[in-house]
Amino acid sequence: MKLTPERKVAFLAALAETGMVTRAAKAVDITRETAYSWREDDPEFALAWERAKKIGMVALEDEAYRRAHEGTDKPVFHLGMQCGTVREYS
Numbered sequence: 001m002k003l004t005p006e007r008k009v010a011f012l013a014a015l016a017e018t019g020m021v022t023r024a025a026k027a028v029d030i031t032r033e034t035a036y037s038w039r040e041d042d043p044e045f046a047l048a049w050e051r052a053k054k055i056g057m058v059a060l061e062d063e064a065y066r067r068a069h070e071g072t073d074k075p076v077f078h079l080g081m082q083c084g085t086v087r088e089y090s
Helices: 005-018 021-027 032-041 043-069
Strands: 072-078 081-088
Touching (some): 005 021, 021 032
Antiparallel strands (some): 072 081
16 A cells, blocks of 8 residues: 555554554554555655654553552442442552
8 A cells, every 4th residue: 555645644643642553554544564664665754653653652651650650440330330439550
């Protein structure tokens, strides 16, 4: 599949959001192999790819820190009805 400016931007945005090549490729309906081929053939795209990966990794690190220090609320159920929440940390 041809690398168009629109697909390039969409792939890089998805990569920055998720930090995952597979999900970014799926977002623009291509295979991982196609994405890596684009990266190999286009040095400018390869540089933008690395920047997007760094953005994605920072977002993942921020979320891991938040979950470890702030936790998340997990619903508690009794007899099929939610009766409260407990804070979990990971």
